[in-house]
Amino acid sequence: MGKEKRTVKKKIFYSNTLMVLVTLLIFLAVNLVIAKVYIEIIEQDFRESITWSDNEEDLEDVLQELTVYKNAFIFLLLLDGVICIGVLLFISQLFTRNLTNHILKPLNELADGANRVKNGDLTVPIAYQGESEFEDACHTFNNMQSHILTEQEKNRKYEKARTDMVAGISHDLRTPLTAVRGTIKGLMDGIASSPEQQKLFLETAYRRTGDMDALLQRLFYFSKMETGNMPLHMEKVNLAVFVNRYVRGKQDDPKKIEHSILADVGEDIWATVDPEQMQRILDNLLENSLKYAEADELRIKVELSKKEQTAHLVFLDNGQGVSEEKLSHIFEEFYRCDESRNRKEGNGLGLHIVKYLVEAMGGSVYAENLEGLAVHIIFPLAEENENG
Structure with a gap:
């Protein structure tokens, strides 16, 4: 047979029992020494109080009686100690059982929970109320x-x-x-x-x-x-110049069909970004509007302004927008508002890539419905630099 496992219950019981026994044995030993010294002192005083003129036989009787009382006293002291040990051990057992129940209950709950997790059930939480720890x-x-x-x-x-x-x-x-x-x-x-x-x-x-x-x-x-293999080449860029140049390029694009794009850009606004990735961000936003806006005459505007020490870029169209329950999901990877692939070609990556790149460059992005879908991109301002 294998070696018997040690348990918390046994450990607590043995520890409490040993503590009680050691304490009582020390207490009993001290009391026995004190009792012995006390009896010897009484016996010595008694011997000195008896004169040699007394009857020697009476002296022997008295000493014999004193011995009987002494032995009886020691016996009662030992009996009292044994009774105390027994009572304390019984009480210790009761308290130990109560304590182990309190300890084992949450441990059993945790063990049951671990078994549920092992079996694939993650829906049942542990409902334990008791000690704070x-x-x-x-x-x-x-x-x-x-x-x-x-x-x-x-x-x-x-x-x-x-x-x-x-x-x-x-x-x-x-x-x-x-x-x-x-x-x-x-x-x-x-x-x-x-x-x-x-x-x-x-x-x-x-x-x-x-x-x-x-x-x-x-x-x-x-x-x-x-895979994390997307290098960024960050530099200070005048976003006002960048956006104007991008919009002019799209306005002169011979492939532009049935849409207009305008820029609303104020003063020079500098931010630290990767110009190549900024181009990709705007391209993805433009492609998203072209695919999903569903406007008879699609109008796109790119706005840029300063707000509270940030560069605030808004890419908006006059399309149908996105339903409110789906608006918070449009930046998730592979997410498509239109589940029917027969209606629109797309893979649900465009806006996810926008979010990834903006956040990788230290910015933030969110969307809302205005006249159509408006995508807000925010970057911290960089110090102005004439050389860009």
Whole structure:
């Protein structure tokens, strides 16, 4: 048979018993010494009080009687000690049992909770009320269990989003790939007989490959974000100049179709950012408006101002906005307000990348509904620098 395990209950009982026994034995030993000294003193005084003229037989009787009383006294003292030890051990056992019950109850609750967690049940918290220290331990366990449950739910949603994204990528790639394939097949079959038709077919195929390249670039970009391999090259930038230059570039873009974009920029405003990533942020916001605003005549405005020692950039459109219950989720990775992929192409990464980059550069971002969707980006101001 294996060695018997030590338990808290036994440890407390043995400790209390040993404490009581040692205390009582010391107390009994001290009392026995004191009693012996006291008896010897009485006996000596008694002997001195008896003169030699007394009858010797009476003296012997008295001494014998004194011995009897002395032995009786010692016996009663020992009996009293034994009774006290027995009573105290019994009382100690009662208190020990009560104490161990108080200690073992939360320990048993924690053990049951750990077994539930081991079996995958994270929904039942420990309902213990008692001593503060044990309540704190159980409360900490419940917090841990709740945190694990939250992380599991988050991971479950994340994995589902990843699965949906893979399906979405397949859909998004299939459309331009089919178009390129059909165009090449048409050229091979001689459908485009004239040089003009051939040029048109080739331009269509080239444009579709650009769509696929943009999608793959975004996925590659997201992969770099997840692995922490996204370098930032921070420098002081005059955001007023940067925004004006960006908007002018989009206004002169020959590909611009059925939308207008304006800048409302005041004085020079400096912030420490990565210019390349700022370009990506504005591109993603523009793409988001173009895909989801659903306005008959889409109007986009980029505003920039100083507010309480911060650079406050607002990118807004006149579209339909986002429902309030979904507004707080639009920056989550893979999140799509429109669940039907047949209506809008997209992978739910654009605004998540915006949030990631803004926060990586020390800023913050949030969205609200005004005339349409308004995305607010805030950066701390940097010292003005003529050289940028």
